[in-house]
Amino acid sequence: MITIFCNGESRRLDRVMSVEELMVSLGLNPETVVAELDGRILSRPEYAVTPLADGATLELIRFVGGG
Amino acid sequence: MSAFFLPVAGGCCPAKKCYHPARRWGSIRDLESRSSKEGLVIFVNDQSLPHEPGMRVADLVARMKPGADVVIINGFPAPPTAVLADGDHCWLIRRGEVPSATEMDHLLHARHTPGVHAVLRQATVGIMGLGGLGSPLAVALARMGAGRLLLADYDMVEPSNLNRQHYFIDQIGLPKTVALAATLARVNPYVAVECIEARLTEGDIPRYFAQVDVLAECFDDPAMKAAALRSALRDLPGAGYVGSSGVAGYGDNNAILTQRLRPRVYIVGDGESEAQPGQGLMAPRVGIAAHHQANQVVRLLLGVDEER
Incomplete structure (x- = not known):
């Protein structure tokens, strides 16, 4: 079991997953999300290849369309 | 009715420099008169002129610019019967005439106070997307006298834009x-x-907007909103940033917020109201968000960046 801190709340993951897999599991379209992992802003290609380690702190900023 | 809506006690309006017979002109004149006490002077379209006590606006117009329709004293319109005072800054304008750069500069200086205008006129602001957010934002910043605006969009004006965007x-x-x-x-x-x-x-964003003081993200597409924030956070660390998310429909005015993500980085909107069938983009609410963005750009330019 892995515990991460996502947007200030602790969240348990039953396996190692990438940032992108977490986004999808939360019902988010990764294209519309900015991710900061342990204080670093990830580039878009990193989402799929960056695993969430135990204790990681993740901030997700989701955008909705319209302007 | 709450006190919020009651008239301001003790004056015709809360502005210090409002022109009103009971109030007369305000602080600019007071400052100038101190420096010009030796010989009385007034300033007419930025040129100094000996001041004759008792001179009225109508006399000045007849002498300096017959036919001038609009007379601005210390940033505010004055009637022909107003009596000029030592140190007054006067601008005489004929209807239809384009004020000179110096005249516009002084008018904005008087309107927005010297501290605000001096900063705004030196500022460069990038605006990404010129739709319902970007077009009113650009107009607001032009009215503020922003020095330089970089306007980015690939689209053309369509009839469907006219319900909210600043086009004709x-x-x-x-x-x-x-x-x-x-x-x-x-x-x-x-x-x-x-x-x-x-x-x-x-990848383009850091290249196009390397020189901006503040970058405003006014895209429609949520993927570009995310891409722009990512780009700014990663590659434009010196620029202020004002993004947007959740501006559609006719939901509660006060659900539109300006939220600080980190120093000099803000997102405007309710975060949820997505443009979709049954929840279109409409002038009033998109306009509220656009002007949240505009005011936040101004605040960042003026160095205001408080944690709430």
Whole structure:
């Protein structure tokens, strides 16, 4: 079991997953999300290849369309 | 009715420099008169002139610029019967005439206070997307006398834009950059406007906007909103940033917020109201968000960046 801190709340993951897999599991379209992992802003290609380690702190900023 | 809506006690309006017979002109005159006590002077279209006590606005117009329709004293309109005072700054303008750059500069200086205008006129602001957010934002910044605006959009004006975007029937079919630049020139011809007629990508943004003081993200597409924030956070650390998310429909006015993500980085909107069937983008609410963005740009330019 892995515990991460996502947007200030602790969240348990039953396996190692990438940032992108977490986004999808939360019902988010990764294209519309900015991710900061342990204080670093990830580039878009990193989402799929960056695993969430135990204790990681993740901030997700989701955008909705319209302007 | 709450006290919030009651008239301000003790004056015709809360502005210190309001022109009203009971109040007379305010602080600019007071400052200038101190420096010009030796010989009485007034300033007419930025040239000093000996002041004759008792001179009225109508006398000044007849002498300096017959036919001037609009007389601005210390930033505010004055009637022909108003009596001029030592140190007054007067601008005489004929209807239909375009004020000179110096005149516009002084008018904005008087309106916005010296501290605000001096900063704004030196500022460069990038605006990405010229739709319902970007077009009113650009107009607001032109009215503020922002020095330089970089306007980016790849689209042309379509009839469906006119329900909320700052374009006109006779601009349908023009590139939005060209149409908006023309409108801004009618608002304030002394704002330097540069158009980027391109579909921006994440990689372009740092290159196009390397020189901006503040970057405003006004895209429609949520993927580009995310891409722009990512790009700014990663590659434009010196720039202020004002993004947007959740501006559709006619939901609660007060659900539109300006939230600080980190120092000098803000997102405007309710975060949820997505443009979709049954929840369209409409002038009033998109306009609220656009002006949240505009005011936040101004605040960042003026160095205000408080944690709430």
